[in-house]
Amino acid sequence: MNTVIDIPWWQLATFATILVIPLWINQRFELGQGRNTLTAFVRMTAQLALVGLYLKFVFSHDNLALNLAWLAIMTLVGASAILGNSQMRHRKLVLPVLAGLVLSLLPVLGLLLLGLLQPAPWYSAQYLIPLAGMLLGNTLSGNVVALQRYFGAMKSDFALYEGALALGCTPQCAARPFVQQAIRQAQAPQLATITATGLVTLPGMMTGQILAGTDPHIAIKYQLVIMIAIYVMLSLSVTLTLLMAQRAVLAPTGQVQIPLPDSK
Numbered sequence: 001m002n003t004v005i006d007i008p009w010w011q012l013a014t015f016a017t018i019l020v021i022p023l024w025i026n027q028r029f030e031l032g033q034g035r036n037t038l039t040a041f042v043r044m045t046a047q048l049a050l051v052g053l054y055l056k057f058v059f060s061h062d063n064l065a066l067n068l069a070w071l072a073i074m075t076l077v078g079a080s081a082i083l084g085n086s087q088m089r090h091r092k093l094v095l096p097v098l099a100g101l102v103l104s105l106l107p108v109l110g111l112l113l114l115g116l117l118q119p120a121p122w123y124s125a126q127y128l129i130p131l132a133g134m135l136l137g138n139t140l141s142g143n144v145v146a147l148q149r150y151f152g153a154m155k156s157d158f159a160l161y162e163g164a165l166a167l168g169c170t171p172q173c174a175a176r177p178f179v180q181q182a183i184r185q186a187q188a189p190q191l192a193t194i195t196a197t198g199l200v201t202l203p204g205m206m207t208g209q210i211l212a213g214t215d216p217h218i219a220i221k222y223q224l225v226i227m228i229a230i231y232v233m234l235s236l237s238v239t240l241t242l243l244m245a246q247r248a249v250l251a252p253t254g255q256v257q258i259p260l261p262d263s264k
Helices: 009-028 034-061 064-085 091-117 125-156 158-166 176-196 204-211 216-249
Strands: none
Touching: 009 034, 034 064, 034 125, 064 091, 064 125, 091 125, 091 216, 125 158, 125 176, 125 216, 176 216, 204 216
C-alpha cells in the first residue's frame, strides 16, 4: 500500500477557499449564518491545531493519568455541547446528561479495549482517545435530538400528559410516549447511516485507514466494530439520559420543574 500523502498548509488554505460557496448561499438567501459559519471554522481550526499538539505530547508519553484526564475533558465538553445545542441549559439536567454519557461510554469503550482490540498497554492513547472521540462525537447529536424531542413534545402535547396523570398514571408512565418518540428520533439518523454504509457512503474511519495505507479488509473490520459500538452507545446514552432527566425534572405530583422549550 502507498504511504500517507501529506498536505502542505498552503494547499490546505487554498482548498479552504471553497467555503465561499456556502457563504454565498448564506448571503443570497439571507440565512443569517455567515458569521456563525466563519466563527465555527476558525474555532475548529484553532481547536484541531491545539489538540494536534496535545495529542502528539500524549502519544509520546502514553501516561494513564494524562489519557484519563483527556477522556474526562472530552466527556465534560460533550455534555456541555449537548445542553447548549438542545437549548436545555438547566442545572437539573447537567448530571443526567453527564451520567448518561459516562455510563454508556465506559462499558462500550472498555469492551473495545479490554475485550476486542487488547492494545498494550490497555490505555494506549493511540486507541483510547480516537475511539472515545468517535463514540462521543456520534452520540452528541443523538442526545441533542432526544432532549429537544422529549421536552418539545411534552410541551406541545401537555394535555395528553395531564390526562394520563388524571387517570392515575405516575409521571414516568404518563411521559413514556415522549420517551419512546425521543429515542426513535435519536436513533433514526444513525440507522439511516448504517443502512447506507458501504454502497452509498464510505465512513470516515474506513476512508482514513485506507488513505493511510491499511488493507481494505482490515479497514472494513474496524469500521464494522466502530459502527456497532456507536449504535450501542447512542441507544444506551439516550435512554439513560432521558430516564434520569425525567426523574430529575418531574416532581412526584407530575409537575415539570424546568421551563419547557418550544416544540420542534
